[in-house]
Amino acid sequence: MTRKPSPPISTDDLHGYADGQLPPARAAEVEAYIAAHPAAARQVEDYRAINAALHRALDGVLDEPIPAAHMDVARRRRPRPTLAAAASVAGLLIGLAGGWLLNDRLSADRPATAELAGRAAAAYLVYAPEKRHPVEVSAADSDHLKAWLSNRLGMTFRLPRLSELGFELVGGRLMAGNDTPAALLMYEDAQGRRLVLYVSKDLPADGEHAMRYRRDAAAGVVYWSDGSNGFGVSGDFSETELMPAARVVRSQFSAL
Amino acid sequence: MGSRRALLIAEIPHLRRYARALLRDPDIADDLVQNCLERALSRFHLWQPERRLRPWLFTIMHNLHVNAVRYRVSRPPLVELDDAVMPAAGGASQEDSLQTRAVLAAIDELPEDQRAVVTLVGIEELSYKDAADVLGIPLGTLMSRLHRARERLRETLGMAERRPAPIRRVK
Numbered sequence: 001m002t003r004k005p006s007p008p009i010s011t012d013d014l015h016g017y018a019d020g021q022l023p024p025a026r027a028a029e030v031e032a033y034i035a036a037h038p039a040a041a042r043q044v045e046d047y048r049a050i051n052a053a054l055h056r057a058l059d060g061v062l063d064e065p066i067p068a069a070h071m072d073v074a075r076r077r078r079p080r081p082t083l084a085a086a087a088s089v090a091g092l093l094i095g096l097a098g099g100w101l102l103n104d105r106l107s108a109d110r111p112a113t114a115e116l117a118g119r120a121a122a123a124y125l126v127y128a129p130e131k132r133h134p135v136e137v138s139a140a141d142s143d144h145l146k147a148w149l150s151n152r153l154g155m156t157f158r159l160p161r162l163s164e165l166g167f168e169l170v171g172g173r174l175m176a177g178n179d180t181p182a183a184l185l186m187y188e189d190a191q192g193r194r195l196v197l198y199v200s201k202d203l204p205a206d207g208e209h210a211m212r213y214r215r216d217a218a219a220g221v222v223y224w225s226d227g228s229n230g231f232g233v234s235g236d237f238s239e240t241e242l243m244p245a246a247r248v249v250r251s252q253f254s255a256l
Numbered sequence: 257m258g259s260r261r262a263l264l265i266a267e268i269p270h271l272r273r274y275a276r277a278l279l280r281d282p283d284i285a286d287d288l289v290q291n292c293l294e295r296a297l298s299r300f301h302l303w304q305p306e307r308r309l310r311p312w313l314f315t316i317m318h319n320l321h322v323n324a325v326r327y328r329v330s331r332p333p334l335v336e337l338d339d340a341v342m343p344a345a346g347g348a349s350q351e352d353s354l355q356t357r358a359v360l361a362a363i364d365e366l367p368e369d370q371r372a373v374v375t376l377v378g379i380e381e382l383s384y385k386d387a388a389d390v391l392g393i394p395l396g397t398l399m400s401r402l403h404r405a406r407e408r409l410r411e412t413l414g415m416a417e418r419r420p421a422p423i424r425r426v427k
Contacts, residue, residue: 012399046415047406051378053359058379061273067286073293074265251299
């Protein structure tokens with residue numbers, strides 16, 4: 001029987017054979033090879049023995065009950081604020097019970113992040129009603145917008161895509177943050193409802209602060225921080241409406 | 257949504273097993289799993305069901321682990337073997353359990369990147385391609401790490417020099 005010449009058996013083939021990852025034709029060739037090469041046969045045997053020993057050592061974990069904390073997070077609708085103190089969670093619940101009147105002192109919220117939430121809401125209130133000049137640079141010029149905001153803020157700025165959620169980018173503008181430039185992006189849905197993303201870089205860099213929501217008379221805000229970068233997504237929407245947009249924004253910026 | 261959650265829950269035991277292999281200390285390992293689940297959930301909308309869930313989750317966990325290692329000043333002390341090793345499934349003989357300890361100790365001696373490779377391929381049974389993707393390395397790098405790891409284990413476990421090969425039942 002004649003065969004097309006196939007590449008010589010390599011160590012990769014021996015691993016592949018031991019792990020059962022070779023196509024059948026190649027596996028047959030390796031089998032023939034190791035039948036004639038005892039050292040190679042021992043290698044394969046040892047690799048399999050190592051795998052089997054690893055299974056014996058660690059498979060017990062598969063039978064352990066899943067810790068309750070894991071189940072909690074897997075069933076929860078939203079991620080738990082990982083780094084927020086338990087006190088702030090309690091505070092948030094109190095705020096919820098109080099009809100969204102989230103009291104910063106009660107919640108032990110981080111003042112800088114809460115202050116940023118105020119700025120995001122204010123930006124929404126000022127710019128969202130604008131008919132003629134809602135943005136400085138329109139979405140049609142998005143490459144320029146992205147480069148400009150990246151340069152002015154000194155970060156890789158993203159223009160998160162919210163189309164799946166029904167919002168299209170209108171454009172953006174440069175804002176004044178506390179000490180540094182900040183940025184605003186505006187989005188609009190088919191009904192003309194708007195939401196804004198406010199980004200600033202002037203927070204004290206003390207880690208990651210989980211997403212929170214608060215609402216006052218005219219606007220809701222989901223806000224969070226990551227190092228010195230603070231983010232607020234604001235609009236006249238409920239928490240359930242804002243949160244998906246905020247999650248998209250967060251994942252885009254955290255993938256930096 | 258419900259079915260996606262169910263898929264996620266089904267992966268938890270595998271995440272825990274891999275974390276245990278990497279970190280050994282059950283509490284530290286479960287913390288890593290917890291962080292991984294939190295992160296996965298916050299990005300669940302980005303997961304495309306055409307992609308298999310397990311490699312996607314392992315990638316998230318690997319990145320969290322790498323970052324944690326990078327920022328940790330020193331590695332946490334490995335716990336005593338007795339605390340970490342699970343009772344082997346089924347009635348393991350004493351010889352088995354000795355071998356289990358030896359293997360785990362040998363795995364601990366491996367450099368971090370080799371330990372990840374030998375575990376992902378050896379117990380999680382990821383394809384070479386998936387394992388390379390999880391670790392963010394080219395396939396060739398994966399294969400050479402796998403080879404170095406296994407040859408080193410053979411040496412540590414005294415497999416390489418035995419002559420002639422004793423009869424060992426391997427399924």
